Amino acid sequence: xxxxxxxxxxxxxxxxxxxxxxxxxxxxxxxxxxxxxxxxxxxxxxxxxxxxxxxxxxxxxxxxxxxxxxxxxxxxxxxxxxxxxxxxxxxxxxxxxxxxxxxxxxxxxxxxxxxxxxxxxxxxxxxxxxxxxxxxxxxxxxxxxxxxxxxxxxxxxxxxxxxxxxxxxxxxxxxxxxxxxxxxxxxxxxxxxxxxxxxxxxxxx
Amino acid sequence: xxxxxxxxxxxxxxxxxxxxxxxxxxxxxxxxxxxxxxxxxxxxxxxxxxxxxxxxxxxxxxxxxxxxxxxxxxxxxxxxxxxxxxxxxxxxxxxxxxxxxxxxxxxxxxxxxxxxxxxxxxxxxxxxxxxxxxxxxxxxxxxxxxxxxxxxxxxxxxxxxxxxxxxxxxxxxxxxxxxxxxxxxxxxxxxxxxxxxxxxxxxxx
Numbered sequence: 001x002x003x004x005x006x007x008x009x010x011x012x013x014x015x016x017x018x019x020x021x022x023x024x025x026x027x028x029x030x031x032x033x034x035x036x037x038x039x040x041x042x043x044x045x046x047x048x049x050x051x052x053x054x055x056x057x058x059x060x061x062x063x064x065x066x067x068x069x070x071x072x073x074x075x076x077x078x079x080x081x082x083x084x085x086x087x088x089x090x091x092x093x094x095x096x097x098x099x100x101x102x103x104x105x106x107x108x109x110x111x112x113x114x115x116x117x118x119x120x121x122x123x124x125x126x127x128x129x130x131x132x133x134x135x136x137x138x139x140x141x142x143x144x145x146x147x148x149x150x151x152x153x154x155x156x157x158x159x160x161x162x163x164x165x166x167x168x169x170x171x172x173x174x175x176x177x178x179x180x181x182x183x184x185x186x187x188x189x190x191x192x193x194x195x196x197x198x199x200x201x202x203x204x205x
Numbered sequence: 206x207x208x209x210x211x212x213x214x215x216x217x218x219x220x221x222x223x224x225x226x227x228x229x230x231x232x233x234x235x236x237x238x239x240x241x242x243x244x245x246x247x248x249x250x251x252x253x254x255x256x257x258x259x260x261x262x263x264x265x266x267x268x269x270x271x272x273x274x275x276x277x278x279x280x281x282x283x284x285x286x287x288x289x290x291x292x293x294x295x296x297x298x299x300x301x302x303x304x305x306x307x308x309x310x311x312x313x314x315x316x317x318x319x320x321x322x323x324x325x326x327x328x329x330x331x332x333x334x335x336x337x338x339x340x341x342x343x344x345x346x347x348x349x350x351x352x353x354x355x356x357x358x359x360x361x362x363x364x365x366x367x368x369x370x371x372x373x374x375x376x377x378x379x380x381x382x383x384x385x386x387x388x389x390x391x392x393x394x395x396x397x398x399x400x401x402x403x404x405x406x407x408x409x410x
């Protein structure tokens with residue numbers, strides 16, 4: 001499959017959510033016009049994006065909802081379950097470990113790592129907090145490919161380095177630090193404070 | 206001041222964090238080369254970005270750390286405190302209300318709104334959860350300009366509409382829904398599940 005642009009992936013993810021709700025309601029067909037109206041995208045944009053996913057249109061009738069839903073799952077890698085490692089058991093880590101949206105989409109935080117003796121050995125929602133020193137061993141054993149970094153900025157690069165050496169191929173980084181990562185590793189950064197700063201910057205002008 | 210591109214604001218925010226750490230250590234001057242090396246940006250990029258902030262360079266010596274820090278604060282609107290309204294007292298709302306990074310950067314969640322009778326009247330970390338029906342009144346009284354939406358997707362547009370009518374000018378939206386907002390309102394979207402989906406999509410290829 002050709003490489004999908006990030007922005008297309010984001011739109012597919014939005015389409016998928018709506019298509020799932022149609023499926024739940026028992027709808028069999030949906031047109032790109034209907035999808036566009038509901039989600040504030042141009043129908044032409046939706047048709048172009050969905051052409052990446054497969055051919056689910058029935059001429060003059062619209063898309064087959066069930067097949068479209070399955071196609072979106074497959075394209076987004078959501079036709080399977082993903083184990084996720086969470087590094088950092090601070091406030092943000094706790095928030096993320098309790099976030100219901102991950103599991104709803106097939107992502108299960110199956111292990112948490114921290115370096116604090118007061119946290120190691122504890123259990124959050126059934127998931128054990130392990131010593132960060134065991135990260136390579138545990139990640140290899142569990143064959144985990146996706147990790148979330150939620151440590152302070154000064155520990156982020158070290159955490160990323162260990163994750164990469166352990167076989168992790170995709171990282172969602174919440175630490176406010178520009179990680180150096182090799183080609184072939186997928187990195188996404190979310191900095192919650194920076195997001196608010198772009199709002200305050202806007203209001204200041 | 207001219208309108209700064211989003212990506213520049215994001216970089217300024219990263220620079221600011223590092224400059225603050227230099228200030229704490231008592232450093233007086235820093236060169237763009239040093240900044241670049243520490244943060245993995247090209248010095249030329251840093252010089253260009255910082256030219257938006259002001260003139261803090263001392264020829265042949267580098268930037269004056271203290272003045273640079275103040276300039277970054279001012280440009281990013283962080284030389285003052287911002288009151289923030291949080292809409293949605295679910296799991297994500299609770300996580301966000303406990304997130305220490307907001308307050309560290311001058312953002313204080315000063316009121317939380319929800320429509321659940323079991324939550325209204327409760328207090329989270331000293332902040333009262335109010336009935337969503339009181340949103341216009343409370344937001345106008347407190348003159349709040351920034352809001353965070355953390356409600357389910359099907360309630361997001363309604364929440365945004367009420368916020369806008371109440372005088373909010375900037376919204377950070379965590380609901381997985383493409384909000385329709387007028388020109389002149391600043392909207393930032395964060396969809397945590399979508400971020401993970403772009404990782405799983407990458408791993409699927």
